[in-house]
Amino acid sequence: LSARINAIDVRLEALEKHMRRRNISFADTTMVFHEAIDEAKYIEAERVKELLHQHQKSPADPYIYAGCAGVVGALSVLLGGVSSKLLINAVQGEWTDFESVVPYLFLGGMMVTLYAQVDLQNTALQLGDAMSVYPVFMAFWIGFGTLGSIVLFENHHWKFMKTVSYTTGFLFLFLGVAMLTKHTNRE
Numbered sequence: 001l002s003a004r005i006n007a008i009d010v011r012l013e014a015l016e017k018h019m020r021r022r023n024i025s026f027a028d029t030t031m032v033f034h035e036a037i038d039e040a041k042y043i044e045a046e047r048v049k050e051l052l053h054q055h056q057k058s059p060a061d062p063y064i065y066a067g068c069a070g071v072v073g074a075l076s077v078l079l080g081g082v083s084s085k086l087l088i089n090a091v092q093g094e095w096t097d098f099e100s101v102v103p104y105l106f107l108g109g110m111m112v113t114l115y116a117q118v119d120l121q122n123t124a125l126q127l128g129d130a131m132s133v134y135p136v137f138m139a140f141w142i143g144f145g146t147l148g149s150i151v152l153f154e155n156h157h158w159k160f161m162k163t164v165s166y167t168t169g170f171l172f173l174f175l176g177v178a179m180l181t182k183h184t185n186r187e
Contacts (some may be wrong), residue, residue, distance in 0.1 A: 062128025063181045069120035070140025076113035139177045
């Protein structure tokens with residue numbers, strides 16, 4: 001906080017010197033103030049660009065974004081399923097569900113997760129190769145969608161073989177994802 005205050009003091013002193021050099025009256029200070037703000041914004045933007053340029057990107061970044069997009073996408077599918085059930089009930093005349101705030105949270109959550117999924121997936125595709133990023137996204141989307149539906153619909157009372165088959169499937173799914181992340185971009 002003290003560093004920010006010192007920076008503001010330095011900027012104010014520079015503004016005062018600038019005003020004295022130009023013999024600017026108090027009425028003209030608004031114009032000078034706006035010029036100083038524009039100059040400060042330009043300096044700040046250049047600083048941000050420099051910091052972003054210095055940031056070292058990890059080769060795993062596209063896969064992390066794709067995995068996050070898949071998890072958020074699975075959540076959006078679950079929220080979409082709940083929202084569609086609510087809307088079907090509303091069309092059939094059961095409007096009592098919409099008397100509380102919960103259905104609106106489901107609908108809003110679905111919209112937010114859809115936007116977040118698309119944004120994360122676009123970022124992953126900008127950073128990495130589509131032939132390796134998209135399968136990672138799909139693996140996480142399918143995997144977490146399945147897990148989410150098992151929990152949501154309480155479908156976890158299985159026999160031993162069903163548990164083994166799902167576990168084996170998830171193991172192969174994530175083994176494939178691990179192999180895809182070793183794929184390098186050959187440019």
